[in-house]
Amino acid sequence: MENNFRENKEDILKEWLDFREETELAYLTEEDKKHFTHFEEISKRILKNVPKQNQKYVKKQFELLDRNFLDHVCYYNEKYYRNGFVDGIQLIIGCLEH
Secondary structure (H helix, E strand, O other), rough: OOOHHHHHHOOOOHHHHHHHHHHHHHHHOOHHHOOOOOHHHHHHHHOOOOOOOHHHHHHHHHHHHHHOOOOOOOOHHHHHHHHHHHHHHHHHHHHHHO
């Protein structure tokens, strides 16, 4: 029976990603900070230049964009790590079977 690790959503890899997100492993290093997306700061600067009557709408759109971007990053990271992890496990299993 072959396990389908790529489609398994409740596994140790998911728990590890959640753990990393919630612990000191999630703190940014100086190198991480160089590549940080300063979304809030950029949004505030843009909003300062938007007419008052449009600020509420533009702010709402920035919030949607921020959530969408975060969802995309989480999805991409999980997919990337999951596939890399599965590839590694399959290599090890393949070596042990021969």
